[in-house]
Amino acid sequence: MRITIDERQDAQDTEVAITCKKVDAHILGIIARLRMYDRKITGTASNATHIVNAEDILYVESVDKHTFFYTAHCVYETQLRLYEMEERLTDCDFVRISKGCLVNFRTIVSLRPDINGRIIATLEGGDQVVISRQYAPIVRRKLGM
Structure with a gap:
């Protein structure tokens, strides 16, 4: 891979152009990371509103009609x-893994089969989430399995 930077004084915005022979999983991963770089999500913790980078989110969960997102520290x-x-977050490589949960695919460290076709995913930082039987084929396909 070759990286070329074209610095221009008259540039209005940053533009990233990808030249490749074929769009494959590697290229799609690069695109997802670039999209994640600029994506911000707001959330509340300790009675304050925080702005969080999408890349820092490990997973998102819905519990009793409330939506929470988890980072390594909060x-x-x-x-x-x-x-x-x-x-x-879908174009930032987040994947639905159950009816009430999305996971940042980039943060999955390991996968372990569980009963009834479910999969236990261990994330960076040690958190574990359950990939339901219904969504397991999507994760397997994304991994090329």
């Missing part, structure tokens, strides 16, 4: 519903 509540978070 849990935030957001006013967005889970499907709204999914819409905002």
Whole structure:
């Protein structure tokens, strides 16, 4: 891979152009990381509103009609519903793993089969989430299995 930077004084915004022979999983991963770089999500913790980079979010969970997202160091509540978070984060490599949970695919460290076709995913930092039987094929396909 070759990286070329073209610095221009008259540039209005940063532009990233990818030239490749074929769009494959590697290229799609690069695109997802670039999209994640600029994506911000707001959440509340300790009676304060925080702005969090999407890349720092490990997973998003809906519990009793409340939506929470988890980072390595904190849990935030957001006013967005889970499907709204999914819409905002899908192009950033977040994947639905159950009816009430999305996971940042980049933070998965290991996968372990569980009973009834479920999968236990261990994330960076040691958190574990359950990939339901219904969503397990999507994760396997994403891994090329």
